[in-house]
Amino acid sequence: MSQNAPTGHTQHPEWNATVLGYPRIGPDRETKKAMEALWAGRADLAATESALAAVRARTVRRLNALGLPAHDASIPSSFSAYDQVLDTAVAVGAVPERFADLVGADGRVDLGACSTMARGRGTLAPLEMTKWFDTNYHYLVPEIGPTTAFRFADDRGVREFSEALADGFLTRPVVVGPVTFLLLAKAADGGPEGFAPISRLEDLLAAYEGLLAAHAAAGATWVQLDEPGLVSESATARVDGLADLVRGAYERLAAVPGRPRLLVATPYGDAQEFLGALSAVEGIALDLVEGSAPADPSVLAGKTVVGGVVDGRNVWRGDLEEARESLRRMQGSAGRVVPGTSTSLLHVPHDVSRESALPERLRGWLSFADQKVAEVVLLGRALADPDGSGVAAGLADSAAARADRLGASGVVRPQVRDRLAALTPDAFRRSDHAVRRVAQETALGLPLLPTTTIGSFPQTSEIRRARAARSRGELAQEGYEEFLRAEIDRVVQLQEELGLDVLVHGEPERNDMVQYFAEQLDGFAVTEHGWVQSYGSRGVRPPILWGDVSRPAPITVPWSRYAASRTAKPVKGMLTGPVTILAWSFVRDDQPLGDTANQVALALRDEVADLEAAGIGIVQVDEPALRELLPLRTADQAAYLDWSVTAFRLATAGAADATQVHTHLCYSEFGEVIEAIDGLDADVTSIEAARSRMEVLEDVARAGFARGIGPGVYDIHSPRVPSAEEVVGLLRSAVGSVPAPQVWVNPDCGLKTRGYAETTESLRNLVEAARTVRAELLEGTPVAG
Ligand SMILES: CN1c2c(nc(N)[nH]c2=O)NC[C@@H]1CNc1ccc(C(=O)N[C@@H](CCC(=O)N[C@@H](CCC(=O)N[C@@H](CCC(=O)O)C(=O)O)C(=O)O)C(=O)O)cc1
Ligand SMILES: N[C@@H](CCS)C(=O)O
């Protein structure tokens, strides 16, 4: 332990249990509502700040009521109005030059300015957004250059700590750690070739020193530094000597005079090779769900070790007896072992007790954030209770809930299993791609650089209101369907007017691309209040996949058939793929994921067949989560890619040669999974590319990818409208990297989060740009990149 360990170490009570973070959105999505009111001009900064403060106050009180004490720093202070990586960037002064005017004279960046960095404004492009490890949460990517002027600049986190303290709660501020911050950052545009943000670690540490000193001055006794970057081999492998950098960084932070104690958390997997480099800190939080206890227990000696035995990412009640045993096994090695969650509870909904519409039996199997807090608190008591008599009933109850789940009817359904067992290899194979291409060219007759969208059109408040009215019983099913048909009419007509080549029905019937399917498949349950943050103000209600899956009736066919009846142009049917349905649901843990994926795939295969029978000649099967589920450990990746590709092929390989199968993946790190994407054997793949200015096409070209590819030319995560000239530039660069006959023109992702004004203008520019570049290609004008 460091010579500079904070004084007064023994004056503070030790924790008995903790969680690494708590949902920030509020039980009724108060944070979303506050931020969206600010963006819409319905609330000013002061009103927004006060709405957010109410969410924070409620959180600390709730955590305290659930059993985490008020005065020992076991309650995390982990709020963020938009994203914790953005907050950290702002805290350490890493505001890109184009946003410099938004920084106040005091170094602070207010909520409006943070929102501009996140969402863009006018010609100001937002920060890039990407997946947070292998989760469905998305963070904003810091942009770091050789001259980024790091300093402790924005003290929002300290103010939030002080606010809780004034309310009577000594919390534990949570900040993204310096190593992870730089591993997740990208090199700012215009910097020297080969510049790596991690090379700025020494400079960044000065800002963290200031941050720790400010927290200490405010009275913080512990600060949690999240270092999940250390569990990701794709991140750590890029940096030579990373363990030494980690060691140096934490020795330097440990030397800050009077600092709070440091808890370094390594959620989402194993950071075994770096634990020895954390000798200077007082605490380590280990993910014991996706990672394991250290092979060399001496790295824990003398430390407070948060044993992350309660799964922060799934919703099943844990096996607490087993959890207690694994914590006990570590007790001999560590200074002190404290039960905790494996990750922040950011990934689970607030409270299962609100789900009164769920069958009671199912509800008894579940644990959301509040229940997980109760689980760690119970485990804390269990560790402190030598004979276990005071906790025996609680532990037995958790074991009984698990047994009840695994034995329930519907968990195993022989007809589903028999059908899967009877499949032959032909069920996973289509004809050669070249053969299919000819059949599809004949059937579809599309122009060079065909234009299309990714499926959803804006989910207007009218659509949401109609759905809400139907749920409340105020709008009959018939009236709701009539409303949806009118919406489809409008969307089809708009696409005709804009001149798009392949039309969609716009997905107005879907609350969410996964939840909608789950609602219509056996084996799933859905929640009423189970919101989880996906990015910024956007949330999802992940379905709960608890039993064997099958499709009682067609799901999307009536909508696609109706759209096709309203136009002579080809209409693309739209399905969510098996991997994404799994990735964005809470999935049963009693069988391999691949088996579950194949059950979902079979249901989708039937849907593809029904779409074909309804005359739909193009079917898109979205797999935006294919990359997200890629295991962080290289050793686990091949097996994952095998089952995920297999499931996609099972879903799609029943399609006729002339049916064009599309897939859509909304991320841009294509390189790592390009072979798997090839293995999906889709005829056309659309991918996110606009924010990264088509960099992704270098991977596509390098891999010799021979199928259709639609690099997104319009970043739909931002309200910004790309000009036709900008899209022309992107398209020229696309056809410069990939043969033009392979290139499709489409946005980065669906348009559901956008408004009609910006959507219409952006799509008009997209079509105009496609026509311009198409003409250049056909007329043989050289296309400059
Ligand atoms: C494509 N993405 C998705 C991901 N994960 C998913 N599960 N789904 C995705 O589409 N991950 C990666 C990306 C990016 N992520 C997202 C996530 C979420 C959204 C989004 O738009 N979320 C909406 C909520 C969508 C929804 O469920 N809508 C429901 C309920 C609507 C509602 O709030 N109703 C009101 C009442 C209506 C009213 O009066 O206005 C209420 O319940 O209070 C529905 O439409 O029925 C969000 O707003 O957060 C986008 C991308
Ligand atoms: N078809 C979906 C894909 C989102 S990843 C949509 O357009 O919203």
Ligand SMILES: [Zn+2]
């Ligand atoms: Zn997408």
